[in-house]
Amino acid sequence: MENHNHGEGCENVYLPQIAVITDIIEETKKIKRFILHYEDKSLHDKFVFDGQFFEITAFGVGEIAISIPFSPSLKDSFEFVIKKAGKVTEAIHNMKVGDKVGLRGPFGKGFPYEEFKKKDVIIVGSGVGLAPVRTMIVRILENREDFGKVVVIGSAMTYEDLIYKDDLISWNKVEDVRVLYALSNPTDRVEAHVGYINDLLPDLGLNWENTAAIICASPRRIKAVAKDLLKLGMKGTDIYTSLETHMRCGIGKCGHCKVGSKYMCVDGPVFNYNEMLELPPEF
Ligand SMILES: Cc1cc2nc3c(=O)[nH]c(=O)nc-3n(C[C@H](O)[C@H](O)[C@H](O)COP(=O)(O)OP(=O)(O)OC[C@H]3O[C@@H](n4cnc5c(N)ncnc54)[C@H](O)[C@@H]3O)c2cc1C
Ligand code: FES
Structure with missing residues (x-):
């Protein structure tokens, strides 16, 4: 590389x-x-x-x-x-x-921006997981006309634990963009769902067969959300995540990040859900 x-x-x-x-x-x-x-x-x-x-x-x-x-x-x-x-x-x-x-x-391999074009998009970032997905949110909003409806879900224990709070508020003001919050504890700062991200999915009104998703959360939560997205009609190849593991060189040389047959630093860290399921069970 x-x-x-x-x-x-x-x-x-x-x-x-x-x-x-x-x-x-x-x-x-x-x-x-x-x-x-x-x-x-x-x-x-x-x-x-x-x-x-x-x-x-x-x-x-x-x-x-x-x-x-x-x-x-x-x-x-x-x-x-x-x-x-x-x-x-x-x-x-x-x-x-x-x-x-x-x-x-x-x-590393980034999110496949071009493949998201002309689709509805749902992007979920949990805690610091909003950082890796923000690159796509900003890019999509800079080229708004290339995409369908956009939903961003910020998730954390409390409102104070969310990052990019000002961005979340301003993104929600863009036409056909909805920002939703899934928090463990209630807040009076924004209207938020107290509970799991999954609870919000059925009412989003997206065209699920033509939707692309990114979920950055714990592997357990990624799988739980992805399972519900599949039930709603999405394909595993349209659901993406960015995974974390211990890395050193970042360029496929040291083997530190090898998980199964994959070098996470060059084969990932972005994977689609089908690829994620081929990794060892801790992912
Ligand atoms: C591709 C990639 C992107 C990342 N992006 C971000 C980011 O945007 N912001 C951010 O805050 N962090 C990010 N991380 C995680 C970050 O690299 C680790 O938190 C950091 O390496 C910890 O280093 P440390 O010396 O402070 O902690 P250490 O002393 O090395 O470890 C402290 C604790 O964190 C755990 N840990 C260390 N590294 C990782 C890791 N890579 N994944 C999971 N657990 C780990 C250790 O097992 C230990 O329990 C990313 C990791 C990867 C692989
Ligand atoms: S971090 Fe060295 S091979 Fe991936």
Whole structure:
């Protein structure tokens, strides 16, 4: 796999490019959004948007895989949403504006944007799972006329645990776009269904035989939602997800991410539901 943004003459795919943090937004108690740009700003002109995640280095601590939540229209900067989970994510959470990280990527197979055209679309993001699906939501809304009805479901324990709250509110104002919330605990901030995502599906009024879906949640919840979507008339090949596993190189070399016969970093992390069912049962 090529590493597109490393510039001519620089062939070391393990060498990160330096990026400078320009803004940090606290999304929830455990999740922060980082806005950053390459220190060498000319790299943004050469950047080719064809992947699903980056490898981000906290120097001296380690490197982690983080999804792309932005669309190709973001030209001079990047943003990433990072949940505090362990040592590398904690080190990034402790960073301040002006601090530097390393970036390698983009890597992996992204969502098949072209295949979603002319279809109704349902996109479900649970917790930090709204980050990997946001890339498609933004892109679809930037080209609204190419798609049918659009439904976005944000799911979390509480309203405060949702990321991109302002986006969810503004997307709901776009014609023929519905944003729904499935929360475990009620809130007075938005009208929300208290319970499972699945409960919302039967009343969405989508043309299920011509609908494409993306679900980013725990594997258990993905399967539960997908089963109901199949019952409503969808095909497994029209239901997509982006899966997470432990990764290192991100480019199909180290074998760290191998699950069954698949290298999650190059064969995925995006899979359709039929492909997901061929993976070992933990997925
Ligand atoms: C393709 C891909 C995209 C991702 N996108 C995002 C994103 O947009 N935002 C985000 O916050 N996180 C994302 N993750 C998860 C992120 O990579 C892990 O949270 C991170 O590697 C944890 O590193 P750490 O050193 O902080 O924690 P560690 O100290 O390594 O681990 C802390 C805990 O998290 C678990 N863990 C570590 N890595 C993973 C992983 N990859 N999947 C599941 N559990 C893990 C460990 O088992 C342990 O229980 C993504 C992962 C992948 C593979
Ligand atoms: S992370 Fe190294 S092969 Fe996938």
